[in-house]
Amino acid sequence: MDGIDYVLKSRDLEEPRFVQQPLLEELEVGEIEGVPLFSYPQVDFPISPNVALGRNLNSILDASSKTEMYLKLALIAGGTSALWTLLTKGISSGLSGGTMDIIYRIGVPKKVHELLDNVDIAVGSLQRRIQIGNIMAKGLMKNEVQRIVSIAGGSCLIPIEAIYQARKYGVQIVNVDYSPKANQKAEEILELGRKKSDMGIGIKYLPSDILNEDIPDDIDSPKPQIFECTGFWEYLNPQDRERLLTKVSSSLKVGDTLVLTALFNNPQQALFDKMGFKKLNPQDFNEYIKQIVNSGLKVEKVYITPNKTYVTAVVSR
Numbered sequence: 001m002d003g004i005d006y007v008l009k010s011r012d013l014e015e016p017r018f019v020q021q022p023l024l025e026e027l028e029v030g031e032i033e034g035v036p037l038f039s040y041p042q043v044d045f046p047i048s049p050n051v052a053l054g055r056n057l058n059s060i061l062d063a064s065s066k067t068e069m070y071l072k073l074a075l076i077a078g079g080t081s082a083l084w085t086l087l088t089k090g091i092s093s094g095l096s097g098g099t100m101d102i103i104y105r106i107g108v109p110k111k112v113h114e115l116l117d118n119v120d121i122a123v124g125s126l127q128r129r130i131q132i133g134n135i136m137a138k139g140l141m142k143n144e145v146q147r148i149v150s151i152a153g154g155s156c157l158i159p160i161e162a163i164y165q166a167r168k169y170g171v172q173i174v175n176v177d178y179s180p181k182a183n184q185k186a187e188e189i190l191e192l193g194r195k196k197s198d199m200g201i202g203i204k205y206l207p208s209d210i211l212n213e214d215i216p217d218d219i220d221s222p223k224p225q226i227f228e229c230t231g232f233w234e235y236l237n238p239q240d241r242e243r244l245l246t247k248v249s250s251s252l253k254v255g256d257t258l259v260l261t262a263l264f265n266n267p268q269q270a271l272f273d274k275m276g277f278k279k280l281n282p283q284d285f286n287e288y289i290k291q292i293v294n295s296g297l298k299v300e301k302v303y304i305t306p307n308k309t310y311v312t313a314v315v316s317r
C-alpha cells in the first residue's frame with residue numbers, strides 16, 4: 001500500500017485512525033485566483049448507497065406535513081440507534097452535541113454507511129476528515145508545531161487523527177467549543193487512542209463562544225501553531241464569517257497556519273431545507289478566497305474533496 005495506488009475504504013474508517021498509514025499524495029488539479037488547487041485521489045472512497053433507503057430519503061421532499069416527514073424519517077431509521085441520534089439531535093443542531101462522529105462513520109453499523117452514501121455532503125464529510133487530517137499531519141511533521149487550536153473542534157477527531165498520523169509525541173490540542181458533549185466525546189476518543197498507543201496528547205477545553213467572546217489569551221504561544229476550523233464556516237452568515245476571520249487573524253502569527261474548511265456545493269440542499277436542518281451556506285470559490293485575503297491573510301493552497309463538496313484552505317499571515 002503506497003503512494004496514490006490505493007484508495008481508502010469507508011468501512012476501514014469506523015475506528016479513529018490510530019495506526020499510522022503512508023501520507024496521502026496530493027494532485028494539483030487547477031488554480032483559482034492565483035492559488036493552486038489540490039485534491040487527494042485516495043479519499044475518493046468506493047461508495048455503496050442503498051438505493052431503496054435513498055429513495056425513501058428523497059421522498060421526504062414530497063411530504064405534505066411535518067408529521068409525515070418525521071414518520072418517513074422514523075421509517076428510515078428503523079431500529080438503528082445511530083440514525084435515531086442523527087435524526088433527533090443532529091438535524092436540529094447542525095451536527096452539534098457529538099453527532100458529528102456519526103457522519104464521520106465512527107463505530108457505525110452498515111446501514112448508516114448505506115444511507116449516508118446517498119448524501120453527497122455526508123460522503124464529502126468523510127472525505128474531508130481524511131483530507132484535513134493529512135494536511136495537518138504534514139504540518140506537524142515538517143516543523144516545530146506542538147499545538148493545534150481547534151475552533152469549534154467538537155470531538156477533536158480530526159486533530160487527534162492528524163497527530164497519530166504524524167506520530168508526533170506530546171502535541172497539545174486546544175478545543176474552543178462550548179459544547180460539554182463534544183468535550184466528553186473528545187475524551188472518549190483520546191482514551192481509545194491511549195489504549196492503542198499513548199501519544200501523550202493533552203486537550204485543553206475552552207468553553208467559549210468564538211463569535212461573541214474574545215479569543216481566550218490561553219491560545220497564545222511563542223511556537224508556531226496550527227489553527228483548524230472544520231464544520232463551522234458553512235453555518236455562518238457573511239457577517240459572522242467576517243467576525244471569525246477578524247478574531248482568528250488577530251491571533252495568527254507569522255509561522256502559524258490556519259486550516260479552514262468551507263462547504264462548496266450541497267447538491268441535496270432542497271432535502272436539507274425540507275428536513276429543517278440548520279441553515280447551510282455553501283460558498284463560491286472565488287468569494288471564499290477573496291474573503292480570507294480581505295482579512296489580511298494569505299491563501300497558500302486550497303484542497304477540494306474528490307466529490308467536490310468541501311474545500312479546505314491553507315492560510316498563513
Ligand SMILES: C[S@@+](CC[C@H](N)C(=O)[O-])C[C@H]1O[C@@H](n2cnc3c(N)ncnc32)[C@H](O)[C@@H]1O
Nearest residue numbers: 095100152153154177178179182209210230231
Ligand atoms: C458540526 S460540528 C463540527 C465539529 C468538528 N470541528 C468536526 O469537524 O468534527 C460544529 C461544532 O461547533 C460548535 N460550535 C457552534 N457554534 C459555536 C460557537 N459560537 N463557539 C464555539 N463553538 C461553537 C458546536 O458545539 C459543535 O461542536
